[in-house]
Amino acid sequence: MEPIFLWWIGEGPAQAGLLEHVRLHLAAAFQRPALPWDGPERPAGALDPRRGQHATSVILTWLLQAGPPAGKVLAVTDQDLFIPILTYVFGEAQLGGRAAVCSTARLAEGVALAGPRLLVERLAKEAVHEVGHAFGLRHCDTLGCVMGRSPGVAGVDQKSHQLCTTCRRRLEEPPARRPHVR
């Protein structure tokens, strides 16, 4: 069973215990080893100077080249992320692919008041969410499912860390051919 690798690629150091918490949630959600991955490199060319944000597409491409040779890899950063058409994203993943990334930048909203635990919880949910996409899961309408849409932090807070039974069943299905026509 191929593991999920977790890699901090932020500018500053990761908060103590943050990645460990995420790693445990990933292992529990996907029933497979979740292991730390590290390296001195950081994605180059991801910063869009006009927007002052990092392009997820560049990071995902880089992760496939610089990251582990097998399994899924989730990069966590403290930089604000975007895809060209949206003002920001909490994270991004290749649907049914290997690489995923998520950011603490927007998840930190309100953390100063509520305490650092809130950021840890939010990040764990978004990490499971993005890795879920990498396993081929789409957004889910089931109330509380971690694969639910969360365009704002309020949406992240409302959902749980858990995959609903439908998403769990889909995970166990053999990977379907993507119907996406381009």
Add this chain to the structure above:
Amino acid sequence: MSGERIKILVVDDEEIVRESLGGWLEKDGYLVEVAADGPSALARLQAEPRAVLVADLKMPGMDGLQLLEQAKRIQPDLAVVIMTAYATVDTAVSAMKLGAYDYLMKPFDPEELSLMMQKITAQQALIRENAVLRQALKKDQGFRDLVSRSPGMQAVFEMARSAARTSSTVLILGESGTGKEVLARAIHAESPRAAKAFVAVSCASLTESLLESELFGHERGAFTGANARHKGKFEAAHGGTLFLDEIGDIGPKLQLDLLRVLEERKFHRIGGNDLIEVDVRIVAATNRDLKKAVASGAFREDLFYRLDVVVLSLPPLRQRKEDIPLLAERFLERLSVEMMKPIEGLSAEAMEGLLSYAWPGNVRELRNALERAAVVARTPVLQLSDLGLPARAEPGPAAPAGGALPSLDAVERRHIAAVLSSTGGNVSQAARVLDIDRVTLYSRMRKYGLKRDGEEDDTDPGHHQHS
């Protein structure tokens, strides 16, 4: 996301936008296709409908507003979202006026996109549900007037339903009163032309020149009395169905004119120079044997083959007696409502009478007999005597004593007398049953010395003929 996945077409000349928006929407559960420009998006819409079109405003060649306008012509219920990095009030107003669902400023907030898509999804689900309900209500609505349990009729209905979905010419054969026009109306009602006109023309009721004018119309001054331009039935039926009843009765000149219009779908009004093009589905009907008419030279062979595409042959009522109780029940239900009179049904004796009669006037005669019974009945259950059926159940041309076969006149006289008797002397009803006009019936009654109740007329012995 549950249920059928919503199909979205994303149109943007920038690949990065197509990819990022397409990928995002795909994760949201939508079935996404992308196109790089307006023309290719329109081609895709023409090939297959989509629920949502998300298009950039500024694109080389065809811009988002032009695409919106043309896409709405192809698919009016399409939800179109226009995106732009250069929004102005004017373009936003133009987009909304052209029927855009909404307007998004690039880049947009993920929450805004997500909410908009959820709203569109809910709206599309309602539209689909509505369409399904309407379809379920409409399904077979056109055939509701055609009542039958006979296998022969069921086969005809099945073929008619298939034919209804096409624009093929249909030829309906059957004796008078078997329901040829009802079937023609059902075919129209079940066809994609249902929203347009169903125009019926009885070809036997008019002289050739009048029928020509009726079908093709005329220009002002085309002939004496043509005081104004008159549009014909072909034009009136444009986009819909033209029902040509009793087509076997038209003369040679009109046969040729009809052949031309069926081949070319173009014609001139009488006295006109303009070539008028029409899209009309032809359903023709006749109680004549057209093949025999072709063999005898009375009907053009080429016109026959133009009409003989989908042929539906309605059996006479005497060959599907199992339908009589069903039809009687349906007619009595309606008569009860129309007359505001309680009618509960038929006595066993009355039903036996209906079943043993030969119904030369077919379903029309049955309906008329029941209408008459409903009028005269004094109890909610109709009696045999109310029906006024001829005393002999099968008034066929029985050979008289001595073995000599009766003359045609004698048979006709006897039949007219029987029908008049069954309608209680009502000439209009009798004419309908006999499928001739009242003037003709009066002329025959005079010829055979018949009174209104079917009895012999002593006042006109000169026309008295014994059978």
